[in-house]
Amino acid sequence: MSATTTVVILMAMAEEAAPIIGELGLVRNGRLLATPLPMVVYEGCVDDLFIALVVNGVDERFGVANVGTQPAVLSAYVAIQQYNPDLIINAGTAGGFGQRGCQIGDVYISAGSFKFHDRRIPLPGYTEYGIGSYPAENTTAMAQALGLKQGAISTGNSLDKTHTDLDMMGVCDADVKEMEAAAIAWVAWLYGKPMIALKAITDLVDSPVRPEEQFVDNLAAASENLCQKVVEVLHYYTEDGPALSLRHKLPAIYA
Amino acid sequence: MSATTTVVILMAMAEEAAPIIGELGLVRNGRLLATPLPMVVYEGCVDDLFIALVVNGVDERFGVANVGTQPAVLSAYVAIQQYNPDLIINAGTAGGFGQRGCQIGDVYISAGSFKFHDRRIPLPGYTEYGIGSYPAENTTAMAQALGLKQGAISTGNSLDKTHTDLDMMGVCDADVKEMEAAAIAWVAWLYGKPMIALKAITDLVDSPVRPEEQFVDNLAAASENLCQKVVEVLHYYTEDGPALSLRHKLPAIYA
Numbered sequence: 184m185s186a187t188t189t190v191v192i193l194m195a196m197a198e199e200a201a202p203i204i205g206e207l208g209l210v211r212n213g214r215l216l217a218t219p220l221p222m223v224v225y226e227g228c229v230d231d232l233f234i235a236l237v238v239n240g241v242d243e244r245f246g247v248a249n250v251g252t253q254p255a256v257l258s259a260y261v262a263i264q265q266y267n268p269d270l271i272i273n274a275g276t277a278g279g280f281g282q283r284g285c286q287i288g289d290v291y292i293s294a295g296s297f298k299f300h301d302r303r304i305p306l307p308g309y310t311e312y313g314i315g316s317y318p319a320e321n322t323t324a325m326a327q328a329l330g331l332k333q334g335a336i337s338t339g340n341s342l343d344k345t346h347t348d349l350d351m352m353g354v355c356d357a358d359v360k361e362m363e364a365a366a367i368a369w370v371a372w373l374y375g376k377p378m379i380a381l382k383a384i385t386d387l388v389d390s391p392v393r394p395e396e397q398f399v400d401n402l403a404a405a406s407e408n409l410c411q412k413v414v415e416v417l418h419y420y421t422e423d424g425p426a427l428s429l430r431h432k433l434p435a436i437y438a
Numbered sequence: 439m440s441a442t443t444t445v446v447i448l449m450a451m452a453e454e455a456a457p458i459i460g461e462l463g464l465v466r467n468g469r470l471l472a473t474p475l476p477m478v479v480y481e482g483c484v485d486d487l488f489i490a491l492v493v494n495g496v497d498e499r500f501g502v503a504n505v506g507t508q509p510a511v512l513s514a515y516v517a518i519q520q521y522n523p524d525l526i527i528n529a530g531t532a533g534g535f536g537q538r539g540c541q542i543g544d545v546y547i548s549a550g551s552f553k554f555h556d557r558r559i560p561l562p563g564y565t566e567y568g569i570g571s572y573p574a575e576n577t578t579a580m581a582q583a584l585g586l587k588q589g590a591i592s593t594g595n596s597l598d599k600t601h602t603d604l605d606m607m608g609v610c611d612a613d614v615k616e617m618e619a620a621a622i623a624w625v626a627w628l629y630g631k632p633m634i635a636l637k638a639i640t641d642l643v644d645s646p647v648r649p650e651e652q653f654v655d656n657l658a659a660a661s662e663n664l665c666q667k668v669v670e671v672l673h674y675y676t677e678d679g680p681a682l683s684l685r686h687k688l689p690a691i692y693a
Contacts, residue, residue, distance in 0.1 A: 250567075303595075303598050304597045
C-alpha cells in the first residue's frame, strides 16, 4: 500500500451501502476477503483518499444481511488486516429518541465513546468492560462544518428493545441505538485506529410504532440521507486539496 | 502444519483454563496471535493430537477477561487461520436450569445446534438469523461413553437474564446458558470446522440466588470438573491409539 490515505467504510447491509457505492462509483473487488468470508468489498477514490467499503454480506442459510456485532467484529478485523486504514467509518441506519430531538431521516455523527447496552455483567470491572466505552474521534468541528447532529451511540444485537435495554441505554446516555458500532470500535481500539460512525435514523425508539415497521418504511430514504452525509464527510477530509493528508487532521497520537 | 490431528480449544477466562493447561502440560507460545490481539495461546500434545488452547486474554483497561461473543468471534477466526484445526472445542463455564435436572458442577456437552438468545430481530428471515442455530457435532456416542450430560446451549452477552432472555432461552430449548459458544459456532460454520462445546455449570438460572454470586462461589470447582472432562474427551478421540486420526471419527463430510 502506498502512502495514500486509506479510509475503510464498514456497513452491515447492502441496502444501506448501495447509494454510497453508486454515488462514489466504487467497484467490487472480488479478490479480497475471499471465500468463505461473506463480506463484500468495493473500492475507489475520492480525491486523494483511497476508499474500501466493506459490506458484511449475506447469510446463505436465511438470505439476510449479516447484521449485528459478531459479523461486525470479523469485518473490522479483516479490513484492518487488509487495508491498514488511516480512518474507519462505520456507516449505517439506526434508531433514535424522539424525546431527545431526533427525527426520522436525521444523520448523526458519533460523539463521546462507543458503548454496548446489552452486555450486562454485574461483577467488579466486568460491568464497565461490558459497556465498553471505546474511544471515538472528536467530531465536533466536522459536525459544525457539515451541519450534522452529534450523538452518543449504543450498540446491541436486537432490533427491538426491552425495558432493561432502555435502562441500559439511559446508562449509556444514548442518542442513537444500533447494532454494530461498539463491536467495530473494540477492534479499532485494539489496533489504535481512529473511528467515527455515521448513523441515519430509520425508527424512533420511543415511538408507539414497532421498530421493525418503521425500519422497513424508512430504510431507503434514510440510506439516501446517509449517502449524502458520508460523501460530505469524505470531502471534508480532503477539502484543503489533494496534498493534505488525512493524518494532518487527526490527533497527534495517530500522526 | 503436518498431518497431525489438530484440536483448538477456545476459552474465555484464564481461571477456567488454568487447570487444563496444568493437567495437559501445555506451554505458552508467545510468538503466535501477536500484539495487539489480547489472546494468549498454549500448545502441547495429547497422544497423537496437537492441542492449541486459546484464552481470550485480558482487557487492559479494566483488568478483566475478554468474555462474551465479540472476543469469541475474533479468537475463533485467528485460531482457524493459525492452526486450521480438525476440531474446535469451546470449553468454559455456564448457567444451567435446575428445573431441567441441572446441578452445580455438572459438565454438559453440546447437543443439537448453537443458538443465540439475545439477538431479537423481528423481520422475515432475520428472526432465524438472529437465533443462529449453527451446527454442532453429534456427541451422543461420546456422551454415553464418558457419562456426560448432553444439552442444548444458548448464548448471550449478559451474565444476568431478563424475562425476555428467559423467553428466548425457551425458544432455544436451552439446557445451558453461556456467553461465547454460538459466536464461535458461527465462525466454525463459515469455515466448515466441526465444533463441540463443554460447559461446566457455575450457577442455576432458575435459582433465587443472583447468578454473579453463584458464579464467584463455584468458578474454581466447576473449572476443575471442566478440566477432567476436557481431558477425557481428548483421550476419547485417541482411545484407539495414535494411529487413529480424529478424522476417522468425524462425519464423512469432514473426512
